[in-house]
Amino acid sequence: MSRKGYRFFQKPSVVGDQQNGFHQQLAISECGFHRKEKAFELKEKFDIIVLEDQQHYLLEGVIMTEEQKFIFDLKGYLLIPEVLTTSEITALKTQIETIRTDPESLPPHERRFPGGTASFLIDHPVVMNILREILGEVRMESSWFTYRTVGNGGPPPHGGVRNVNPNFNYQCHDGKIYSALTRVVFELNEVKAGEGGTLFLPGSHKANFRIPETHRQTDSPLFETYSCPPGSVIIFTENLCHSGVAWQNPDRPRIAIFNCYNFVGCQFHKPSVPKHIIEGLPPEKQAYFRNVWVWHQGGPDNGKNLRYEG
Numbered sequence: 001m002s003r004k005g006y007r008f009f010q011k012p013s014v015v016g017d018q019q020n021g022f023h024q025q026l027a028i029s030e031c032g033f034h035r036k037e038k039a040f041e042l043k044e045k046f047d048i049i050v051l052e053d054q055q056h057y058l059l060e061g062v063i064m065t066e067e068q069k070f071i072f073d074l075k076g077y078l079l080i081p082e083v084l085t086t087s088e089i090t091a092l093k094t095q096i097e098t099i100r101t102d103p104e105s106l107p108p109h110e111r112r113f114p115g116g117t118a119s120f121l122i123d124h125p126v127v128m129n130i131l132r133e134i135l136g137e138v139r140m141e142s143s144w145f146t147y148r149t150v151g152n153g154g155p156p157p158h159g160g161v162r163n164v165n166p167n168f169n170y171q172c173h174d175g176k177i178y179s180a181l182t183r184v185v186f187e188l189n190e191v192k193a194g195e196g197g198t199l200f201l202p203g204s205h206k207a208n209f210r211i212p213e214t215h216r217q218t219d220s221p222l223f224e225t226y227s228c229p230p231g232s233v234i235i236f237t238e239n240l241c242h243s244g245v246a247w248q249n250p251d252r253p254r255i256a257i258f259n260c261y262n263f264v265g266c267q268f269h270k271p272s273v274p275k276h277i278i279e280g281l282p283p284e285k286q287a288y289f290r291n292v293w294v295w296h297q298g299g300p301d302n303g304k305n306l307r308y309e310g
């Protein structure tokens with residue numbers, strides 16, 4: 001059964017993933033079913049969870065706030081501080097250190113990201129709530145980490161300017177963002193402004209004019225960056241002009257994880273996560289590496305593309 005409309009749940013009682021326990025939760029926590037206008041009115045008032053179609057979405061916990069949408073749309077990126085716990089950070093650093101120094105001590109499917117410990121980041125609820133809002137149904141395109149000591153940098157400025165390429169077509173219509181290819185960065189160490197965190201040219205994801213060469217240089221005063229505590233996450237649309245820059249702090253490296261997502265019907269990168277890494281993940285995480293299609297008329301799962309098929 002698929003009814004069009006918006007379902008409402010009291011915040012504390014909505015937990016779980018997209019598929020499991022859905023009907024049970026409907027039974028215990030549904031408190032209304034409304035058409036779109038009424039839904040948005042109630043959402044503002046009660047800070048509750050909205051499902052667009054009961055077959056389609058289950059948002060866990062807190063949804064993307066109006067303030068986060070405003071900032072993401074305005075600047076093209078969003079920083080959420082201290083998303084990861086101290087023990088999660090330690091576990092991720094341990095995996096990274098082992099991959100760098102003694103990979104053979106790990107089982108083969110944990111020697112590359114997002115396998116092993118890092119796999120919990122694939123569908124981290126804080127990130128998923130944002131991605132479902134700005135991308136809809138998502139696939140993962142890539143996952144890697146960087147370990148930068150002083151002088152080690154990243155790619156030069158790239159991205160920016162409004163365009164119609166579906167992989168880079170940032171848009172916002174009627175209150176709904178479509179971010180296209182989207183990057184999620186987890187910073188595992190503290191980053192202070194100017195130390196070498198990713199640089200962003202705010203607003204350039206929807207710029208109407210070509211970026212002048214002087215502002216495609218990392219010393220352009222239009223670039224901005226961030227300070228954040230360990231465990232923070234930065235989400236940005238890849239159509240935002242952004243750049244890597246050399247790390248400056250001799251007292252600690254930049255250790256950051258770069259995960260990349262796209263709408264389920266779109267792909268930009270040649271797939272880079274090896275099959276044995278994907279197949280070492282639990283099925284619900286493998287699903288983020290499903291093929292690039294949206295709908296199969298008459299197929300299982302109500303025709304939706306929900307499973308990794310190898």
Ligand SMILES: O=C(O)CCC(=O)C(=O)O
Nearest residue numbers: 154155183197198243244
């Ligand atoms: O290295 C960085 O800080 C930026 C990485 C980057 O350019 C990207 O994720 O597309």
